[in-house]
Amino acid sequence: MTLQEITDNIIQAPETINLVYAFNGTGKTRLSVNLKDSLKREDGSHRGVYFNAYSEDLFTWDNEAVELLIKPSSLSDFHQYMGTELDVQNKLKYYSTKFDFRFNLVQDDNPQKGWKSVSFFYPEDEDTNVKISRGEERIFIWCWFLTLFEVNELVDNQKDYIFIDDPVSSLDDKNIFNTARLILDLFKEKVTNTKIVLTTHHAGLFNTLTSWVRSADNSSSFKVKTEQGEEKNNYILRILEKKEEDYKLKSVKKGSFFYHLLLADILSDAIKNDSLDYSHFALTRQLLETVGSFLGKPRFSYSLEKMGISDVKVKTDIINSRTHEYYNQKASFLNDKDKELITEIVQAIEKLFQPEHKLV
Numbered sequence: 001m002t003l004q005e006i007t008d009n010i011i012q013a014p015e016t017i018n019l020v021y022a023f024n025g026t027g028k029t030r031l032s033v034n035l036k037d038s039l040k041r042e043d044g045s046h047r048g049v050y051f052n053a054y055s056e057d058l059f060t061w062d063n064e065a066v067e068l069l070i071k072p073s074s075l076s077d078f079h080q081y082m083g084t085e086l087d088v089q090n091k092l093k094y095y096s097t098k099f100d101f102r103f104n105l106v107q108d109d110n111p112q113k114g115w116k117s118v119s120f121f122y123p124e125d126e127d128t129n130v131k132i133s134r135g136e137e138r139i140f141i142w143c144w145f146l147t148l149f150e151v152n153e154l155v156d157n158q159k160d161y162i163f164i165d166d167p168v169s170s171l172d173d174k175n176i177f178n179t180a181r182l183i184l185d186l187f188k189e190k191v192t193n194t195k196i197v198l199t200t201h202h203a204g205l206f207n208t209l210t211s212w213v214r215s216a217d218n219s220s221s222f223k224v225k226t227e228q229g230e231e232k233n234n235y236i237l238r239i240l241e242k243k244e245e246d247y248k249l250k251s252v253k254k255g256s257f258f259y260h261l262l263l264a265d266i267l268s269d270a271i272k273n274d275s276l277d278y279s280h281f282a283l284t285r286q287l288l289e290t291v292g293s294f295l296g297k298p299r300f301s302y303s304l305e306k307m308g309i310s311d312v313k314v315k316t317d318i319i320n321s322r323t324h325e326y327y328n329q330k331a332s333f334l335n336d337k338d339k340e341l342i343t344e345i346v347q348a349i350e351k352l353f354q355p356e357h358k359l360v
Contacts, residue, residue, distance in 0.1 A: 048161025079114035
């Protein structure tokens with residue numbers, strides 16, 4: 001398939017929520033641009049709103065004034081409807097950022113002209129502007145766009161689509177989990193009247209959102225009734241692949257996403273970097289279930305038994321409990337024993353799959 005055929009396929013898909021996984025370099029940003037161009041009206045206006053690599057280009061630093069400048073664009077007309085700083089702060093709180101900020105108007109007496117810049121400061125010294133880190137800047141811009149997506153005046157005019165391309169670039173695992181929470185909220189808010197297309201190279205984000213939209217607690221939000229009165233999923237999960245200029249868009253059926261090797265890499269890296277968090281319990285369970293299925297037993301506890309893990313019942317209960325807390329968005333921070341359990345399991349899997357070990 002060509003890039004245009006992929007674009008047309010997404011536009012024509014009846015599902016409202018479209019999740020697309022793709023490796024970096026596959027063409028996700030090209031896809032977002034092509035979708036944007038393909039959906040323009042005859043007068044050149046847009047039918048949707050977009051967040052991709054180019055969105056960040058609207059923001060540049062004035063190092064002399066220590067302000068983050070907002071370039072004038074078609075979005076400037078909608079700044080006045082975005083509320084106050086508090087609306088963005090309500091999203092930033094998920095990331096535990098330490099800075100505060102204020103918006104600066106283009107004209108002090110005319111809010112309709114929009115904002116010219118953002119000044120950042122620490123609460124203990126509101127008069128001193130500071131330059132936040134690149135990671136903090138990415139998080140702020142993402143939360144700014146999420147707030148923009150809620151503006152009725154914009155959405156009413158460009159309500160057909162929201163396209164989000166890789167919002168977790170350069171974020172650590174904890175912040176990826178928090179981003180997934182915000183995206184799920186966006187899905188629930190917009191699912192009835194706006195098509196949302198999200199592409200990502202991050203297997204953890206894809207897996208988390210896949211699990212959440214499928215979960216019993218959330219599934220009713222993402223179901224629609226057919227004309228025959230039957231319920232069907234209002235989301236579609238797919239993998240974008242590319243070989244030279246030939247693209248493929250594969251549907252992901254339950255349990256068929258091939259991310260098990262990626263999961264092992266993600267867990268190993270998190271252990272090495274001491275960055276394990278609750279999301280890694282969910283990934284550990286997914287990996288154990290994959291191993292169990294390969295061994296002919298879908299129970300992940302069987303994988304623990306086969307790997308020689310002690311106290312299987314106790315550790316199965318811990319994994320179930322932590323995973324349940326994660327999927328129900330009640331997760332906090334892992335303690336050392338939790339981290340040791342994940343490390344023990346990952347090391348056992350790595351040992352089990354050495355050539356000299358037989359699986360059965």
